[in-house]
Amino acid sequence: MADLKDNINDASIARLAAAVSRVHPAFPAAGFAAAAATGLAPLALKQRVSVVAGALAAHLPQPFPQAGRVLRETVAATPLDMWSAWPATEYVAVHGLGHPDDALDTLSALTSHATAEFAIRPYLAAHPEHTLRRLHVWAEDPDQHLRRLASEGSRPRLPWASRVPLLADPQVTIPLLDRLHDDPEPYVRRSVANHLNDITKDHPDTALATARRWAATGGGAAWVVRHALRSLVKQGHPEALELLGYDHGADVAVTGLTVTPGTLPIGGQVTIAFTLTAGAGARAAVDYVVHHAGARGPRAPKVFKLTTADLAPGVPREITRRHTFQHVSVRRLHPGPHRIDIQVNGRVLAGASITLLDGE
Template sequence: MDDMLGPGEVRELHDVLASAVPSVQWEAVLAAGERLEPLSLRGRTDVVADALVDALGSYPAAASAFRMGLANPAFTGWMLWPVTEAAVTLALRSGEDEDFDDALALLAELTPRLTSEFAIRRLLREQPERALEIIRTWTSHPDQHVRRLASEGTRTYLPWAVRVPQLTARPELTLPILDAMHNDPEVYVRRSVANHTNDLARHAPDLVLETAARWQQTGTPGSTWVVRHALRTLIKKGNPGALELMGFAPAQVSISDLHAESEKVALPGELAFGFLLTNTGDVPAKLAVDYAVHYVKASGSTAEKVFKLATVELSAGESRKLTGRHAFRQMTTRRHYAGVHALELQVNGVRHGRLEFDVSI
């Protein structure tokens, strides 16, 4: 992903801006493109953003240049991440409320070309109440990218982005944004609302359950979809309130014949497993069937992660065979270590059975 912002993109950025505003000396921006090779995407963004800041010097100059750049369709893609960061840096440096407000407007103008969700975080950290007052107006914006920015940019745990402690401390601050867009006509926006709400569930589960219950009462397909995805972490944790909202009542079940095709997995590889699930109660049951993998950590201890398997409905006394496959491969987001791992099943939040297997690297 680092190569998404390389010398070629920086040269194109230089050409777009030099054509739009030839009076500015853009050579430092072009030179920045030659210093990217050993850096991560974030590091490359910072180098190019610093060059833009030096070339432009003030927020009004930057805002004017970037808005003129928008007239060129080539002003798009990952070259815009340093553009948004430079605009925010200069707006905060000026200390003027007028520049702060206009920087938010500029990010909304730029976000259809490339999301401004990362740069907006520093404005939120500086003046959260002022920023949110403006961001809330975007929930009715005609452009879906701007509406999504209202939700995505204010997520508590937005990947790749700096944290905004005020949003964690006061999770209710972003509820007006989510309430306004939970039934948005675009799935692109609703997915962001669901992910944002799922973030809140990590530290404000009661607030999320109360909110999801309100949304569910609307009965619209959009709201139903958002609620299901917003509650996914609480469902995996076996939260009784979340399970009840999704129609998963306590049930009497049994698990038998839990087995794996092989008790050894060599990376890259997968664990294929199966079992028999039986509704031992005397009423039909709607069941959320998940499984937890207990991964071996570098220290030798284990840490679990829960994964979705299936949703099934069984009549009283009915049994059904279920199977699953879980892949093991080294990833940037998870490092695997050799040792004895384990798999547990989870049905409507209750753990059943345990299967141990050996992973070799």
């Protein structure tokens, strides 16, 4: 599988150069392309984006308001894919801060081609009130990309993005989310759910109060609430579970748990099997929790979603899941004992241990 960074390449640079040249014939396309492509090979994705953005800064007309106008006219005339347009948003993030109105106008034009969620962060830091006013305008815009940007760009824990101290206070962005939680577009609602999930990690009580308000409205908010509370559900938070219709203390039992094989190499797979039975009818959120061995002792447990089930009284439900123990980009595995627990409605009801061996 190709690495994402390889999408920032000679072809993506050429597409951007050609698009700018169509609206601004004086743009030195060949010089820009040569500068943008120089030294890309060893660089990571965001480093490549920065190099191309720097080449834009060296070749677009100046001052920034003129460059911003050229970029707006470019995307109005020629649709760009994400890989061609992303460096343009990065250029605005770095070089437009002295001209917030022109910069925000430019980001609003670019975001439907390559999301400006990263590029908006410096403006929230440097021009907070000005930028928040613009986000509220975008939250009412007919363009779903702008509505999503209002939520996604202001997420307190947006992955890959710089942290903005202003956004640590959830009251700054909840009024935005209130406008968007029942948006007609799933694309926007997913961002709202992820934003509220961010808030649950630092301000769970505020997030739960907001979720309760939204849940009472019905419509598309029901999915948003369920997705937004996923981290609290995995933690077994009783109030989050109750809001979603799960009883933390439900009479549910796990029996016959097996995790096989009991010993396997890194890269191997286990089969988790057990029986779930409720003494009375119950709605069950079923997860399994893996306690990984670390280089210096056990790591924090990782919760994996297994299933949800409506259990009839006394009727057993057989559940099976396979889990592969393999390295991923954010977690390298280590040999040693690993424990797998079965968690139902936030309570651990059974567990078993396996041994992971070095080598794949």
